[in-house]
Amino acid sequence: MVEITDVVCPLCGCVCDDIVVEVEDNEVKKVRGACAVGKSKLMGHGRIKSPAIRANGVLKDCSYDEAIKKAAEILAAARRPLLYGWSSTVCEATKVGVELAVEIGAVIDNTASVCHGPSVLAIQDVGLPSCTLGEVKNRASLVIYWGANPTSAHGNHMKRYSYISKGYFLPGGKKDKKLVVVDVRETKTAKMADRFIQVEPGKDYLFFSALRAILYGHEDVVPDDVGGVAKKELLELADMMKETPFGIIFFGMGVTQSRGRHNNIINAIQVTRAAHTHTKFNIMPMRGHYNVTGFNQVCTWETGFPFAVDLSRGFAWYNPGETAANDILWRKECDAALFIASDPVSHFPADSIRHLARIPVIQIDPFANPTTEFADVVIPTAVSGVEAEGSVYRMDGIPLRLRKLVDTDYPSDEEVLMRILEEVRAIRAKEGE
Amino acid sequence: MSELLIKNGVVYDPINGVKGEKKDICIRDGKVVEEVKNPKVIDAEGMVVMPGGVDIHAHIAGGKVNAGRLFRPEDGRRGLRPRTKVCMPESGYSVPNTFATGYRYARMGYTFVMEPAMPPLAARHTHEELIDIPILDNAAIPLIDNNWMTMEYVKSGDIDLLAAYIAWMIRATKGYGVKVVNPGGTEAWAWKKNCDLNDAVPYFDVTPAEIVRALAEANERFEMPHSIHVHGNMLGHPGNYEVTLKTYDLVKGITPYRDRPVMHATHTQFFSYGGTTWRDFESKARAIADYVNANEHVSIDIGSVIIGDTTTMTADGPMEYSLHQITGRKWTNHDVELETGSGITPFLYSGKVSVHTLQWAIGLELALLTKDPWKIALTSDHPNAGPFIGYPILISMLMSKRRRDESAKEMHSVIFDRAELPSIDREYSFYEIAIITRGMTARTLGLHEHGKGHLGVGADGDVAIYDISPEERDAGKIQKAFLNAKYTIKGGEIVVKDGEVVSAPPGRTFFVTPECESGLMDEMTAKLKEMFANYYSVSLANYPVQDAYVPNPYEIRAPWRS
Numbered sequence: 001m002v003e004i005t006d007v008v009c010p011l012c013g014c015v016c017d018d019i020v021v022e023v024e025d026n027e028v029k030k031v032r033g034a035c036a037v038g039k040s041k042l043m044g045h046g047r048i049k050s051p052a053i054r055a056n057g058v059l060k061d062c063s064y065d066e067a068i069k070k071a072a073e074i075l076a077a078a079r080r081p082l083l084y085g086w087s088s089t090v091c092e093a094t095k096v097g098v099e100l101a102v103e104i105g106a107v108i109d110n111t112a113s114v115c116h117g118p119s120v121l122a123i124q125d126v127g128l129p130s131c132t133l134g135e136v137k138n139r140a141s142l143v144i145y146w147g148a149n150p151t152s153a154h155g156n157h158m159k160r161y162s163y164i165s166k167g168y169f170l171p172g173g174k175k176d177k178k179l180v181v182v183d184v185r186e187t188k189t190a191k192m193a194d195r196f197i198q199v200e201p202g203k204d205y206l207f208f209s210a211l212r213a214i215l216y217g218h219e220d221v222v223p224d225d226v227g228g229v230a231k232k233e234l235l236e237l238a239d240m241m242k243e244t245p246f247g248i249i250f251f252g253m254g255v256t257q258s259r260g261r262h263n264n265i266i267n268a269i270q271v272t273r274a275a276h277t278h279t280k281f282n283i284m285p286m287r288g289h290y291n292v293t294g295f296n297q298v299c300t301w302e303t304g305f306p307f308a309v310d311l312s313r314g315f316a317w318y319n320p321g322e323t324a325a326n327d328i329l330w331r332k333e334c335d336a337a338l339f340i341a342s343d344p345v346s347h348f349p350a351d352s353i354r355h356l357a358r359i360p361v362i363q364i365d366p367f368a369n370p371t372t373e374f375a376d377v378v379i380p381t382a383v384s385g386v387e388a389e390g391s392v393y394r395m396d397g398i399p400l401r402l403r404k405l406v407d408t409d410y411p412s413d414e415e416v417l418m419r420i421l422e423e424v425r426a427i428r429a430k431e432g433e
Numbered sequence: 434m435s436e437l438l439i440k441n442g443v444v445y446d447p448i449n450g451v452k453g454e455k456k457d458i459c460i461r462d463g464k465v466v467e468e469v470k471n472p473k474v475i476d477a478e479g480m481v482v483m484p485g486g487v488d489i490h491a492h493i494a495g496g497k498v499n500a501g502r503l504f505r506p507e508d509g510r511r512g513l514r515p516r517t518k519v520c521m522p523e524s525g526y527s528v529p530n531t532f533a534t535g536y537r538y539a540r541m542g543y544t545f546v547m548e549p550a551m552p553p554l555a556a557r558h559t560h561e562e563l564i565d566i567p568i569l570d571n572a573a574i575p576l577i578d579n580n581w582m583t584m585e586y587v588k589s590g591d592i593d594l595l596a597a598y599i600a601w602m603i604r605a606t607k608g609y610g611v612k613v614v615n616p617g618g619t620e621a622w623a624w625k626k627n628c629d630l631n632d633a634v635p636y637f638d639v640t641p642a643e644i645v646r647a648l649a650e651a652n653e654r655f656e657m658p659h660s661i662h663v664h665g666n667m668l669g670h671p672g673n674y675e676v677t678l679k680t681y682d683l684v685k686g687i688t689p690y691r692d693r694p695v696m697h698a699t700h701t702q703f704f705s706y707g708g709t710t711w712r713d714f715e716s717k718a719r720a721i722a723d724y725v726n727a728n729e730h731v732s733i734d735i736g737s738v739i740i741g742d743t744t745t746m747t748a749d750g751p752m753e754y755s756l757h758q759i760t761g762r763k764w765t766n767h768d769v770e771l772e773t774g775s776g777i778t779p780f781l782y783s784g785k786v787s788v789h790t791l792q793w794a795i796g797l798e799l800a801l802l803t804k805d806p807w808k809i810a811l812t813s814d815h816p817n818a819g820p821f822i823g824y825p826i827l828i829s830m831l832m833s834k835r836r837r838d839e840s841a842k843e844m845h846s847v848i849f850d851r852a853e854l855p856s857i858d859r860e861y862s863f864y865e866i867a868i869i870t871r872g873m874t875a876r877t878l879g880l881h882e883h884g885k886g887h888l889g890v891g892a893d894g895d896v897a898i899y900d901i902s903p904e905e906r907d908a909g910k911i912q913k914a915f916l917n918a919k920y921t922i923k924g925g926e927i928v929v930k931d932g933e934v935v936s937a938p939p940g941r942t943f944f945v946t947p948e949c950e951s952g953l954m955d956e957m958t959a960k961l962k963e964m965f966a967n968y969y970s971v972s973l974a975n976y977p978v979q980d981a982y983v984p985n986p987y988e989i990r991a992p993w994r995s
């Protein structure tokens with residue numbers, strides 16, 4: 001039995017890096033310090049056993065060579081290929097992905113497209129006053145979760161970084177802090193809060209506008225009820241925000257994916273700026289997958305743009321609404337798709353999925369999921385953070401390196417992509433002759 | 434064995450005292466040698482030949498650069514260029530993608546760039562981007578001034594333990610030295626406050642002045658190739674030149690480990706302001722230049738303004754916030770626990786605005802009023818005063834009084850009242866340009882001992898060949914020649930030909946390993962462990978940059994000075 005300390009969890013955007021794992025017979029036997037979902041990921045579960053190619057409607061096992069060759073043929077022949085996913089794999093894989101996208105003139109996009117994409121658009125409009133999670137731990141006496149429920153989605157978030165953690169200036173931990181939750185329903189997190197504010201669904205924008213008006217000294221324009229919240233409650237929240245020496249808003253998909261989308265986030269950031277005229281105030285998106293941030297980082301430094309990048313013209317063209325994964329699927333432009341480390345079939349709109357049924361689909365993933373049912377080529381890979389190492393970026397942009405805990409025969413995502421890229425180049429070189 | 438011979442060029446190699454002599458350069462296996470036998474030949478007849486450019490200060494990689502790219506797609510769209518057989522696609526103007534950064538510098542004849550502000554906690558990010566910047570050799574300087582550990586040791590006066598801490602940090606980040614940015618002020622910014630030079634930092638009970646002095650002393654405990662690299666307090670404030678001069682004075686008397694300054698004061702343009710408000714704002718470049726002329730312990734880079742739109746970014750959080758309040762443009766801030774912070778906001782320098790006109794004049798004045806070019810480097814604090822791609826404009830301005838006069842006429846008339854520039858006649862020679870873009874920068878960084886910035890035997894085969902006559906004084910032709918080198922050679926390989934990138938090999942990352950006595954290191958580490966256990970949000974074990982992030986390393990050891 002070997003104990004491995006300081007293990008980095010490859011599940012959610014918290015990227016906890018203080019997990020302890022016990023390994024015996026090349027298997028993770030025990031996990032300490034991770035939340036329930038993190039633990040289950042580290043312990044491992046049902047895997048895709050073998051590469052496979054679909055023939056006459058059934059996936060038939062094949063060798064890696066055959067699957068990679070088939071994938072390369074599909075991509076090399078495509079006129080409007082899509083490379084999508086990336087949020088649960090390491091940056092090293094993304095880098096090869098960008099190279100492949102450049103080589104075949106693909107659209108490359110990640111799951112932000114359907115979760116925090118609106119946050120990115122908002123940041124491009126107004127910027128983002130933020131900080132690292134350790135700043136929150138050490139200084140934030142007011143923590144606001146907005147449309148986010150960390151108790152279920154980010155199990156260790158409060159304990160490691162926010163309300164429950166002890167910090168340098170807040171040695172008493174939660175005794176020294178106040179927790180506010182704003183949500184459309186009373187979540188588990190809301191039950192822990194010093195103050196829970198229940199907003200009517202779809203009314204976040206109104207609520208932000210009213211709060212912003214109050215923070216800028218225009219409470220007179222605010223009506224008695226805003227989205228189901230009494231003005232008195234809003235005034236009290238504004239006072240809490242003004243009085244804390246350091247406050248933070250964590251916002252989740254409850255805000256990004258409800259009516260108003262990126263406009264909600266622009267407004268939320270403006271609220272933060274309004275509070276910042278009184279005191280130190282910050283805001284941070286609760287990014288879901290452990291490396292959704294990392295894809296956006298790599299894609300930005302390599303292409304100049306964070307997601308939804310169209311490389312069909314030879315240069316990077318970024319225009320969400322035209323160049324995101326769903327845009328080219330809805331328009332039935334896409335004629336081949338590679339999905340890696342994601343499950344679009346569970347998350348994409350019905351029109352997109354209908355189109356997916358008509359085009360060749362390649363899946364690279366350690367695990368089977370509903371997307372597997374649509375895949376014509378399936379290539380199983382090592383689990384990053386368990387069987388392979390690599391770079392990831394935490395929700396606050398802090399880079400960490402996933403560790404390799406056990407050996408495996410599965411190739412890494414990076415390796416598989418590299419082989420596909422080489423194969424594509426070989427096909428093109430031959431065509432060129 | 435690969436050999437290259439550059440024949441008949443007019444060579445400017447200041448470190449070796451070569452002032453425009455017709456001279457052949459021989460390169461074998463990437464290094465300059467006495468002679469070659471069977472070389473590939475480049476005929477540089479009538480052209481200017483210099484060592485590869487060495488940029489002492491440009492923000493090209495890391496968290497805040499990328500935050501700048503991410504929130505400015507409008508800038509990204511300004512520099513689109515499709516892929517070629519050897520190049521990845523390019524994007525961006527003030528915040529180019531990593532690939533464009535490498536190609537554009539190489540086209541200008543540069544082969545080394547220093548990334549001058551690496552937040553230690555995010556050092557891995559900086560290195561990941563450096564890996565993706567082709568061609569350029571590089572290094573990065575970690576920010577070590579607002580760190581809680583630093584302030585605690587400054588307070589207790591334990592310079593040796595402070596030295597142990599900076600040694601640990603530089604090693605952990607695979608960094609090059611000690612960077613200071615708004616000492617104390619960035620920590621104060623975590624509470625939305627700021628610090629002047631002699632203000633106490635909230636809760637830490639030390640002053641910025643004490644931090645700067647202590648770091649300079651600690652840095653000289655080692656045989657460090659570079660001095661401390663300082664962005665002081667009150668950047669960008671009218672009247673700040675007095676704080677600037679006091680900051681320089683702080684380190685006077687500290688003995689450097691070798692013949693170099695003890696402080697490199699960066700982007701000095703932003704620190705050379707007179708007046709009390711933006712209304713009576715004026716140039717104090719003369720006062721700064723006088724000080725630099727009279728002293729040996731400080732070197733500066735100009736941080737000269739390039740007119741146009743850019744993206745400002747610095748670890749000086751409060752400064753970026755003030756800028757955002759002035760312009761109302763979008764603003765990103767990212768404070769980093771226990772260490773530093775950063776702010777980013779777009780900015781347009783306009784020749785029609787009096788303040789910008791004066792800023793523009795100040796950078797050039799600094800270069801023209803500092804007598805000894807070995808004390809001054811050409812920079813635009815990329816992208817703060819303008820993107821590096823504007824260097825050829827700055828070079829042409831320094832070399833042509835006529836061009837400066839023509840530009841001044843187009844700008845706000847304040848330039849004739851509150852700046853000295855219009856009355857300065859000095860024109861830089863090619864030799865002096867080679868000093869402020871190669872010789873001085875390599876020497877100040879201590880890189881001349883590691884093959885950079887000169888063409889002596891044993892130096893790296895990094896050469897820039899510009900298609901321009903050594904007699905040429907026409908500013909337009911000068912600018913054009915420096916924007917697109919006829920040839921750039923990196924490590925003996927032709928990477929640019931006729932202004933186009935023809936090969937894009939990976940660059941190397943230079944880093945320093947300060948060597949500290951183990952007793953001191955142990956004592957320091959005990960405290961560091963506490964910091965990690967209680968206050969950092971990452972584990973100590975996961976903190977240091979792993980070797981995987983420096984695939985092409987060049988290590989410089991810095992022994993403890995006994």
Ligand code: SF4
Nearest residue numbers: 009012016035038156
């Ligand atoms: S909170 Fe997230 S990163 Fe931490 S253990 Fe749970 S799943 Fe893993």
Ligand SMILES: [Zn+2]
Nearest residue numbers: 490549700814
């Ligand atoms: Zn700078």
